[in-house]
Amino acid sequence: xxxxxxxxxxxxxxxxxxxxxxxxxxxxxxxxxxxxxxxxxxxxxxxxxxxxxxxxxxxxxxxxxxxxxxxxxxxxxxxxxxxxxxxxxxxxxxxxxxxxxxxxxxxxxxxxxxxxxxxxxxxxxxxxxxxxxxxxxxxxxxxxxxxxxxxxxxxxxxxxxxxxxxxxxxxxxxxxxxxxxxxxxxxxxxxxxxxxxxxxxxxxxxxxxxxxxxxxxxxxxxxxxxxxxxxxxxxxxxxxxxxxxxxxxxxxxxxxxxxxxxxxxxxxxxxxxxxxxxxxxxxxxxxxxxxxxxxxxxxxxxxxxxxxxxxxxxxxxxxxxxxxxxxxxxxxxxxxxxxxxxxxxxxxxxxxxxxxxxxxxxxxxxxxxxxxxxxxxxxxxxxxxxx
Numbered sequence: 001x002x003x004x005x006x007x008x009x010x011x012x013x014x015x016x017x018x019x020x021x022x023x024x025x026x027x028x029x030x031x032x033x034x035x036x037x038x039x040x041x042x043x044x045x046x047x048x049x050x051x052x053x054x055x056x057x058x059x060x061x062x063x064x065x066x067x068x069x070x071x072x073x074x075x076x077x078x079x080x081x082x083x084x085x086x087x088x089x090x091x092x093x094x095x096x097x098x099x100x101x102x103x104x105x106x107x108x109x110x111x112x113x114x115x116x117x118x119x120x121x122x123x124x125x126x127x128x129x130x131x132x133x134x135x136x137x138x139x140x141x142x143x144x145x146x147x148x149x150x151x152x153x154x155x156x157x158x159x160x161x162x163x164x165x166x167x168x169x170x171x172x173x174x175x176x177x178x179x180x181x182x183x184x185x186x187x188x189x190x191x192x193x194x195x196x197x198x199x200x201x202x203x204x205x206x207x208x209x210x211x212x213x214x215x216x217x218x219x220x221x222x223x224x225x226x227x228x229x230x231x232x233x234x235x236x237x238x239x240x241x242x243x244x245x246x247x248x249x250x251x252x253x254x255x256x257x258x259x260x261x262x263x264x265x266x267x268x269x270x271x272x273x274x275x276x277x278x279x280x281x282x283x284x285x286x287x288x289x290x291x292x293x294x295x296x297x298x299x300x301x302x303x304x305x306x307x308x309x310x311x312x313x314x315x316x317x318x319x320x321x322x323x324x325x326x327x328x329x330x331x332x333x334x335x336x337x338x339x340x341x342x343x344x345x346x347x348x349x350x351x352x353x354x355x356x357x358x359x360x361x362x363x364x365x366x367x368x369x370x371x372x373x374x375x376x377x378x379x380x381x382x383x384x385x386x387x
Contacts, residue, residue: 032079035071037384040064042137044350044377051370062086064137064379066102076114079106093181094202095156097122102154119159125152126159126173126208128223128239130252131295137379140334140352143295143313145256150265150291150317151225151237152178152204167213173206177227177235178264189266191273191283196262197231204228204235219243233261233287248301256293263289268317271327275364288320295332304343309336323363331357346381 043062050056063086070080080103087100097104105121124132131139131146132153145151152175161171178185182198204227211220221241228234237258244251263269263286273283295313302308313332318325336352354373360366 032071032073034387036069036386038068039382039384040066040068040135040137040379041382042377042379044375046377047374049372051368055371066136076109077106078109080104092179093184094176095122095179097156097179099179115163117159117161117163119161122154122156123159123173125155125175126171126206126221126223127151127153127225127237127256128208128221128241129254129256130219130221130241130243131254131297133221134297135381137381138309139311140336140354140375141311141332141356143293143332144267144315144330145291145293145295149267150258150260152176155179157203167211169210171206171208173208175204175206175227177202177204177229182229185264186285189270189283190280191266191269191285192281194284196233196285199228199231202229217244217246219245229264230262230285235260235262235264250299250301251296253296254293256291258291260289260291262287265289265291265317268319268327271360271364271366272319272322275323286319286321289317290320290325291315291317292325305340307338307340309338310334318361324361327361327364329359331355347378348380349378351376 041062042064043060045058045060046063047058048056065085066082067085068080068082070078070082072078082102083098083100084102085100087098089098089100091098101122103122103124105119105123107117107119109117129146131143146153148154155175156179157173157175159171159173161169163169177199180188182196182202183193186193204225206223206225208221208223211222213219219242221239221243223237223239225237225239226234227237235258237256240255242253242255266283266285268289269286270283272286276284278284293313293315295311295315297309297311300308311332311334313330315330315332316326316328318327332355334352334354336350338348338350340346340348352375354371354375356369356371358369360368
């Protein structure tokens, strides 16, 4: 029996226990007061035309399948577990989780007005980003930043927040810098560990503020992150997420700047290792790497069934020590139309054009890369159980 099947069976048994457990006390429930179990699905036909012919393909695929379980045990305690059916279930070396596991956490709210909250377990990074807030079913292409190349998105850690008032929340989140150990992360990406020592505390911390203005029309998510991967080398990141919602129009703009003392993202380090003539398996992680990103998305709800979406993102990465800070520039973009046949259900059919254009600094002598993709399919949130 595979690990995935065992996990699904185990979760099914837990859900049944939640459903049929009886309340035999007047003070605390034996099962969650609120519970919902959902299955996320997206799939369809995909036709990719890539500048590298080997990467071109036309096929049907399931590109997103997740099971989400969440609820409130009572007014103070809530929980969430979500995992992906099309990601590896092998245990990661740092957090003892898996790439398939998005969430596995509990949140406890306390204080006179429950204005304090603490979250423990595998959770979402609190980086200043509205790209990460959108249901993954609705995004047709993510930036490298949200794909976890330059930061840890689904991380094990602890979070403490305080609600100043209904419009403003501040907090701190401590987390693992990456989900694999120092040696495993470099080895699996074909890098050697020479010239660096694994940090004795490979963790990081976010300070963040979320704000709401103009009756909810404008929202902000701003954060600063300090993290360490290699001993003595620190990463400093600033993320500024901005979202505007006015009637049928919704748009966000995320801005990110990150200086990596040791390049655990490894994209620039790989390019510089190739530039120095190193072979794969002997690549060396570099110092003083810079990453910058600007990504924006616009959604227009034409009527209750039809909607249009568009996105554009620009990301650069480079070195302060060698060549320049724009070794690689990546453009991601899409234009999509969605149709919802049932107003009360999260079922939508879509057709989308998705593109990705990558350029390299002239000194690297690497050809540009271009992806054109046409996707036709459907996504659906299936409400398996709710109470």
